[in-house]
Amino acid sequence: MGRRVLVTGASGFVGRHVLAGLASAGYAALLGLGRHEGATVPAGAEFRAVDLADRVGLAACLRSFRPSHVLHLAAQASAAQAQGAGAETWRTNVAGLLNLADGLLAEVPKSTLIFVSSSEVYGRAFLSGESVTEDTIPKPVGVYARTKHVGEEMLTDVLAESESRLIILRPFNHTGPxxxxxxxxxxxxxxxxxxxxxxxxxxxxxxxxxxxxDFLDVRDVARAYAMTIEASERLESGTILNIAAGRxxxxxxxxxxxxxxxxxxxxxxxxxxxxxxxxxxxxSGDNRRIRKATGWMPEIxxxxxxxxxxxxxxxxxxxxx
Known part of the structure; x- marks a missing residue:
């Protein structure tokens, strides 16, 4: 069966670039989720308004679409904004993520969840002045970074004894149109x-x-996500990958x-x-692991x-x- 890919946070800045990149991949199906109706998506993709806080609606969506892969982008995206909205950030970045994990276990237990975390989880580990690797112990600073790190740990625990697979991505700063x-x-x-x-x-x-x-073009980051999906069957569950320019x-x-x-x-x-x-x-991040695992390199x-x-x-x- 061909891949059926679901992207949360599909109407956001990164999500729009990701859907555009995935739409030409020839998947059996591609579905973007967002909180609000009316999002424009490229040919080859569908969109549904589903709030991850709505456990019943989310479960129904997963049951009907039956994704083989879920790329989870939905989050409070700004560390600065998160600092002034702690409760909302925890609800979005952790409670919504737990709802998604529960839904996958119940409806599509053999799916692969690709969780887009953040380089922010490294926090005070950057004080070494060296480029961090995936083996660097995170020392998150601030609400945003803590919620992302807790999300990683929570998913590792929740999916540990299941047939679901987990890949964790830690993108560094990215920008673009x-x-x-x-x-x-x-x-x-x-x-x-x-x-x-x-x-x-x-x-x-x-x-x-x-x-x-460590800056990247958002389109290079979107391509890294796509290449991770393509390589996912070869990756061990629990794999963590930095997405970084290394410069x-x-x-x-x-x-x-x-x-x-x-x-x-x-x-x-x-x-x-x-x-x-x-x-x-x-x-700054070391990108050698993702280069070896997927062949990805920043190009733009x-x-x-x-x-x-x-x-x-x-x-x-x-x-x-």
């Missing part, structure tokens, strides 16, 4: 677009520019590159409210990622004004 301004690259790009359009004064507000982060970039260099792409000059001003409180100065040049992020911001700002 469609990402909102809670994240650093679109935050810079949208300010540049508004300055170019004369909507705000020529002053770009920044937070901490001296941290290093940390200073935030200041990201801004410098975007400044070179801007059409007008501007002043850079520090806004303390934009500085995310964090002791993590350096974060960083320069292209920034050009497309800025063009997307310009189009969105033009549509707003």
């Amino acid at each position: 469609g990402q909102d301004e809670r994240f650093v690259v679109p935050a810079f790009a949208h300010q540049i677009a508004r300055i170019e359009a004369g909507l705000i004064p020529p002053r770009l507000a920044v937070g901490n520019l001296d941290s290093y982060r 940390p970039r200073k935030i200041r260099s990201v801004l410098d590159d975007l400044t070179q792409l801007a059409r007008v000059p501007f002043e850079i001003v520090v806004d303390p409210s934009r500085a995310r409180a964090s002791e993590i100065h350096f974060a 040049p960083w320069s292209e990622t920034l050009v497309q992020a800025l063009e997307d911001a310009r189009a969105r700002v033009a549509a707003e004004s």
Whole structure:
């Protein structure tokens, strides 16, 4: 039987890129789930509005679709926003995940669950100043990171004695067209677009520019997810894979590159409210395990990622004004 792939969080920033990448894979069926009706999906995919908090509705969906693979993206996606919404973050990132695991065990017990966790689980382990591997012991900091790490541990326990299989992915920072301004690259790009359009004064507000982060293009991350699905039968249940470029970039260099792409000059001003409180100065991941397991490597040049992020911001700002 061909693969029947279900993607949760399909209407989100990453989910839209993932569905676009999976739609041409020739699966027997491809279904995206999201909380709200009306999501646009590519040809070859379907969409259903299902809230993971709705155990009955979720079970009915799993029973009717019978996925062979579930790619779980649905989550509170912003670490900064999670910090101010602890209860909602735990409900979304852990309670909803447990509902999904229970539903799979009851309705499709031989399915493969690919859980998209986060590099944020490593937390204080980054203080070593070295690129982390999957064997690095997580030391999560903050609500978002803790919920993701608990999700990993909970799934390991819940699915341990079952016929279901589990793969855990830990993606590092990723960006691209469609990402909102809670994240650093679109935050810079949208300010540049508004300055170019004369909507705000020529002053770009920044937070901490001296941290290093491991950036990827969202389309490379979506391709990593697709290649993990393809390789899933060869992977041992419980496998953990970093999705990382392995090349940390200073935030200041990201801004410098975007400044070179801007059409007008501007002043850079520090806004303390934009500085995310964090002791993590350096974060980078070792990607050798996923390269060996799936053949994945990041392919999209960083320069292209920034050009497309800025063009997307310009189009969105033009549509707003």
